[in-house]
Amino acid sequence: HHVFVCSGLGCPRNDEIRRALERAVQTQHLQDAVLIRKVGCMGLCSAGPLVLIQPQELMYQGVQPEDAEEIIASLGKSPIQRLLLPADLAFFTRQHKNVLRLSGRIDPESLPDYLVAGGYQALLKTLATLQPPDILRSIQDSGLRGRGGAGYPTGLKWATVAKAQGSPKYLICNADEGDPGAFMDRSLLESTPHAILEGMIMAAYAVGASQGFIYIRAEYPLAVQRLKRVIRDAEQNNLLGHSICGSNLNFHIQIRLGAGAFVCGEETALIRSIEGKRGLPRPRPPYPAEKGLWGCPTLINNVETYANIPPLITHGPEWCANLGTDKSRGTKVFALTGRVRHTGLIEVPMGMRLREIVDDIGGGLTEGHTLKAVQTGGPSGGCIPAALLDTPVSYESLNELGSIMGSGGMIVIDETSSMVDIVTYFMAFCRDESCGKCTPCRVGTAQIHNLLIKFQNHRATMADLEMLEWLCDLLKNTSLCGLGQSAPNPVLSALRFFRREFLDCIATEQ
Ligand code: SF4
Structure with missing residues (x-):
């Protein structure tokens, strides 16, 4: 039996649970029959800590260290009903796992685990049988779009970097995930870090980059620790460095830690931060694909985009193109x-x-x-x-x-949440994270936030409502970077669908 214990940050006490299971295996003298493994996130964080029993595919929820003896004693017998998650839970059956297919199934830090699961096969196939233009064509044919937010066609971006003049070429993985409520990149990096490396190495081959950087928030210590480990293992096994797997590809990856500024997720600010300067956005063009890191052509994609590359090359572009909608594939x-x-x-x-x-x-x-x-x-x-x-x-x-x-x-x-409260929260976030370089965003986010407070306190007027809409429009159209341009979105969307809630906050004596 294999007993998989989630080792993601979402499952509390998972180290304790794993140790308790290991002790139970010893006390029940089952060392030859049972293997306890730490794995990445299994997805259903609300039911954690999760434990998966293989080969029966039994998943136990809400496991505590005290359950360890019973779990080990039950192996091969009837499952423990009070802990068992239904096998046909729609949470799992309705998903289509592509980049998450190995998440919760392998030890994130184990190169052998990743290899046994088919890892680095796409890279080997690429280096042995494909030329860079073949990869670029596959990515373009697949219709893959950047998963970081803007949805720019990945193939087009790669082709631009590939044909850009300038040397060396750089490659960046944007892991500066900062949206409140978002933890996709953290979980991918904690669960299948080798898959991100594999995608980056293939991208480097396709565009001709020789140096890569992973820009990741320092607030993600577990992901950083695992990345360091897998980069070291990849270097020791000729998957990174000079003449990778005997090919003519030379590619190195370094980690750069971000200090938690939301604006550093914006690509030009991120690039400045890697260069050792304060993370401030600059106007585009020139785009990083032509003039990026230290003025050289730079490919920048987010974590999930790179994670899509190995399966896409393994299965061919049609596989991604056949999933999803006409313009949003995969x-x-x-x-x-x-x-x-x-x-x-x-x-x-x-x-x-x-x-x-x-x-x-x-x-x-x-x-x-x-x-x-x-x-x-x-x-x-x-x-x-x-x-x-x-x-x-x-x-x-x-x-x-x-x-x-x-x-x-x-x-x-x-129904218990107030839309005015929600957008006020998001606007406070944007105000705090505004880098201050341009006036519409620096001053506008603060003014919009002040107006929203008036709505929260039921002291707003109709003129405030008009001013709110005017300011949102101004920010959208005149801010320098995406942070300011998109900061009004939550407010405008709430005004469109929940206008009544704002009107109800207008003081009646006005
Ligand atoms: Fe900085 Fe905001 Fe201007 Fe972007 S829009 S450059 S975050 S002040």
């Missing part, structure tokens, strides 16, 4: 949180309806609550009201409703 990872029964990390084909995510995968709202809205895209996104729950999840359909796909935060909001 799958998307979401951090499903809020007032649903089942919260955690999920992966669904693009085009799945929000209703299926909330009702089936999420298991519906918690007892006694009704759905009010689903928030996507965090402080840059918006709310989809319950009446529009049949909206398919795609870049286009969410944009049409004034929200964005974003990097994958999805917060389910119930």
Whole structure:
């Protein structure tokens, strides 16, 4: 038997549970028959700590160290009913796992585990049989779009870097995940860090980059620790460094720690931060693909985008192209949180309806609550009201409703939450995170926040409402970078679908 214990940050006391299981194996003299393994996130964080028994595929929820003896004693016998999760739970059966397929199935830090699961096969196939233009064509044919938020076509970006003049070429993995409610990148890095490296190495081969950087928040210590370990193992096994796997590819990866500024997720600010300067955005063009790190062509993609590359090359571009909608291909990872029964990390084909995510995968709202809205895209996104729950999840359909796909935060909001409170929270976040370089965002976010406080206190006037809309419009159109341009989105979306709540906050004596 293999007993897999989640070792992600979402499952508390998991180290203690693993040690208790190991002790139970010893006391029951089962060392030859049972192997306890630490694995990455299994997804259903709300039911954690999770333990998976193989080969029976039994999943135990809410496991505590005190359950260890009973779990080990029950192996090969009847499952422990009080801990057992139903095998047909829609949370698992309705998902389509692509980048998460190995999450919770292998030891994140083990190179042998990753190899046995088929890891680095796509890289070997690439180096042995494909030329860089073949890869670029595959990525373009697949229709893959950047998973960091903007949804820019990945193939087009790679092709631009590949043909850009300048040397050396750099490659960056943007792991500066900062949206409140989002933990997709952290979980991917904690669960399958080798897969991210593999995607980066293949990208380096395709665009001709020789040096890569992973820019990751210092607030993600477990992910950083695991990345350091897997980079070292990859170097020792000729998967990184000179003449990778006997090919002519030379590629190195370094980690750069971000200090927690949200604006450093913006690519030009991130690049300045890696260069050792203060993370301030600059106008584009020139785009990083042509003039990026130290003025050289630079490919910058987020964690999930790189994680898509190995399966895409293994299965061919049609495989990704056949999933999802016409313009939004493949799958998307979401951090499903809020007032649903089942919260955690999920992966669904693009085009799945929000209703299926909330009702089936999420298991519906918690007892006694009704759905009010689903928030996507965090402080840059918006709310989809319950009446529009049949909206398919795609870049286009969410944009049409004034929200964005974003990097994958999805917060389910119930009837007890005030939309005015929610947007005030997001605006305070943007005000605090504004870098201050341009006036519309530096001053505008503070002014919008002040106005929202007046609404919260029921002291607003109709003139405040007009001013609120005017300022939001101004910020959208005149801010220098995406942070300021998208900061009004939550407010505008709430005004569009929940205007009544703002009108109810207007003082009656006015
Ligand atoms: Fe800085 Fe905001 Fe201007 Fe972006 S929009 S440059 S975050 S002040």
